[in-house]
Amino acid sequence: MNCALITVGDEILIGQVTDTNSVWISKRLSASGIRVGEMVTVSDDASRIRATLDRLMGNYELIIMTGGLGPTKDDITKQTLADYFGSRLITHPEALDRITHFFRVRGRNMLESNIRQADVPEGCEVLMNNQGTAPGMWFEKDGTILVSLPGVPYEMKGLMEDHVLPRLRKIVQKPLVMHKTIMTQGVPESYLAVLLKSWESGLPGCVKVAYLPSPGIVRLRLTLQDHCAEEAEQILKVEIDKLLDIIPEHIFGFDEISLEEALGALLREKQLTLATAESCTGGNIARLITSVPGSSDYFTGSVVAYHDRIKADNLQVDETLISRFGAVSREVVEQMASGVMEIFHTRTAIATSGIAGPSGGTGEKPVGTTWIAVAAGERVYSRKFLFGGSRNRIITQASCSAMQLLRRLVLDMI
Amino acid sequence: MNCALITVGDEILIGQVTDTNSVWISKRLSASGIRVGEMVTVSDDASRIRATLDRLMGNYELIIMTGGLGPTKDDITKQTLADYFGSRLITHPEALDRITHFFRVRGRNMLESNIRQADVPEGCEVLMNNQGTAPGMWFEKDGTILVSLPGVPYEMKGLMEDHVLPRLRKIVQKPLVMHKTIMTQGVPESYLAVLLKSWESGLPGCVKVAYLPSPGIVRLRLTLQDHCAEEAEQILKVEIDKLLDIIPEHIFGFDEISLEEALGALLREKQLTLATAESCTGGNIARLITSVPGSSDYFTGSVVAYHDRIKADNLQVDETLISRFGAVSREVVEQMASGVMEIFHTRTAIATSGIAGPSGGTGEKPVGTTWIAVAAGERVYSRKFLFGGSRNRIITQASCSAMQLLRRLVLDMI
DSSP states (O other): EEEEEEEEEEHHHHSSSSSOOOHHHHHHHHHOOOOEEEEEEEEEEHHHHHHHHHHHHHBBSEEEEEESSSTTTTOOOOHHHHHHHTTOOOEHHHHHHHHHHHHHHTTOOOHHHHHHHGGGETSEEEOOOOOSSOOEEEEETEEEEEEESSSSSHHHHHIIIIHHHHHHHSSSOOOOEEEEEEEESSSSHHHHHEEEEEEHHTTTTTTTEEEETTTTTTEEEEEESSOOHHHHHHHHHHHHHHHHSTTTTTEEEEOOOHHHHHHHHHHHHHHHEEEESTTTTTTHHHHHHHHHHTTTGGGEEEEEEHHHOOOOHOOOOOHHHHHHHHHHHHHHHHHHHHHHHHHTTTTEEEEEEEESSOOOOOOOTTTTTTEEEEEEETTEEEEEEOOOHHHHHHHHHHHHHHHHHHHHHTTOOO | OOEEEEEEEEEHHHTOOOOOHHHHHHHHHTTTTTTEEEEEEEEHHHHHHHHHHHHHHHBSSSEEEEEOOOSSSOOOHHHHHHHTTTOOOEHHHHHHHHHHHHHHHTOOOOOHHHGGGGGHHHTEEEEEESSSSOEEEEEETEEEEEEOSSHHHHHHHIIIIIIIHHHHHHHOOOOOEEEEEEESSSOOOOHHHHTTTTHHSOOOOOOEEEEEEEEEEEEEEEESSOOOOHHHHHHHHHHHHHHHHSSTTTEETTTTTOHHHHHHHHHHHOOEEEEEEEETTTTTHHHHHHSSGGGGGGGEEEEEEHHHHHHHHHHHHHOOOOOOOOSSSSSHHHHHHHHHHTTTTSSSEEEEEEESSSSSSOOOOOOOEEEEEEEEETTTEEEEEOOOOSSHHHHHHHHHHHHHHHHHHHTTTT
């Protein structure tokens, strides 16, 4: 099945917003065996939308269109589609019920513009939006399926997962392509490639490998084609077992699990509790840990000790250590970890202290210098890192390294 | 000047890589008064590239094409352009000199494929690449300028800044399009549209308005065409002044400033310090505040009190209030704010307590219920919110609302 994507929105054409919807949609379609042949972004302008539809309808089996379904005047996709299909807008009762309910539970009044979000072109199939108020629409004409979705990413994703992808999977007979992603932390891409060189050269020809780096984490994606599911799983299992032998300390999970989810699952399994004492990461580790539903079962809290006074007053760090070794030191970060563990009565802790930049670096401690301590019961492990890149990259890398160090300490892999 | 962008690359169509080049190019063109009317991504396939050129050449004054200029077999843009313009590839001596130099200084051997990177279609103007080996190309035909650039972002950016943008600025006489973005917090898109209805209907015809919602924040973009810069600025200033009269409490800044930057600038200006006491936001507010370079000047730290015990032990919250009113209550969140202000010796504070979900909601306090307190000196203001959406959305909305409430309290706008 051949597909074209249409994004509607001036905000993308003027460079105000990066179109992240297209890459998300393409990835899912690709995994379902649907090939995206073209992506096009056009203005919120009826004549441009029509011209694009004229060109693509009939030439692609599937068109997915996002954007322009909001409640304000600049949103013209729905009326344009009604005109294009020679139809008119009618109020869809179930969509209106949903919208009414959406506002009732939030205790907010409905406006005329909200009610009009239940209007859809007569004759289309309506896809219920479980995340917001603008329903999706499914049209079929001239051998082309045209799907129109809101541009708000989480609403688009919800509609794709709830309706569009399941329907498409029934239509497309999927050729078997199996992916397995191995999540690694602690080794940059190029070093990982060196560590895995002989493993890679011994791979069967049918297995392709790709390195997908992001700050602090490298994903290793294995792809296998043209095998039956059982065979494919067996082949991938053999390779993953080899990886677990070569780099056990760097693998924290599979298939897009996050480090905070992996750490949370481990703490839950071992019935351990966690507190963090954060200086340079500024609350980012606590934020990541608590982004996982149910994290209150193992996470008690954090002290973000941005000022040195807080480290002394609220984390029991000896002030003479701060003046002697500096706040970015093994001595201070270890006391921060044991301090927060004692104050918050937890069995594990993470502490960070570093120079996130862009200023504040010295010759001895340049920007990126970060001390991380992790503690579990009586054991404390600390290590100095030198992270590169922007302030945000340094914070992200420090957060990932800290969570992985605690995993390794709990697993006796340090 | 009207422009179309063509991105060539299968890696984008299968969703492996997000196209960040287009947004970067559009932003710069827009700032130079050039309007991007369409963006299209096509496969590394000669017939698809030709069909796209056939459609766009002559209809746009400018086409910028990126991708497909690398040294490997799947890079076919150059040959396709030579065929399209009825020309042939010739070796460009200066480009070859540059490539030879590039390899010599790196002490690497040149491959045949590297030498072929100096080949360009006869008759085009060659743009020297100071960042890499693939030169850019400038063609003119049928009233259209066609520029072809490598897809590697830093090489593309270098060629745009060194050659393409300076040339275009000479061709374009005056900026035809001016944008101004007003950043708002606290009113959903559809409500904002109602508040601004009469303002919108009184807008001069040359000013277009667009609402760009994201969790917690709505950006209002004004666009003005066909005026000289001075006139345009004057017209936009009048409209912005009106907005500042209608929704002063919801505007926190202009042109993509973040809420954490706006709050930080205000605290710095007023020489105030800040601490946060976070329950449901789990450190996210501290993380946002400290993502701003120099935030240590006004931010001292945070207590993430995820467990109620921490609220009592470490934030001086009266335990009888927790058992009587629950942790998600005005009484508790106000004590959290004054507690952290006292413990951390700051002049302002933010506190949050809510149910981020997906579980934990009750009939009386459903998921999304969030109490926020802000304090500045003796004044404490607190308010209950009911946020919708996923766990992450609830946390994001609570964080934005909390920072904006503190801004308003400091500015005496509450």
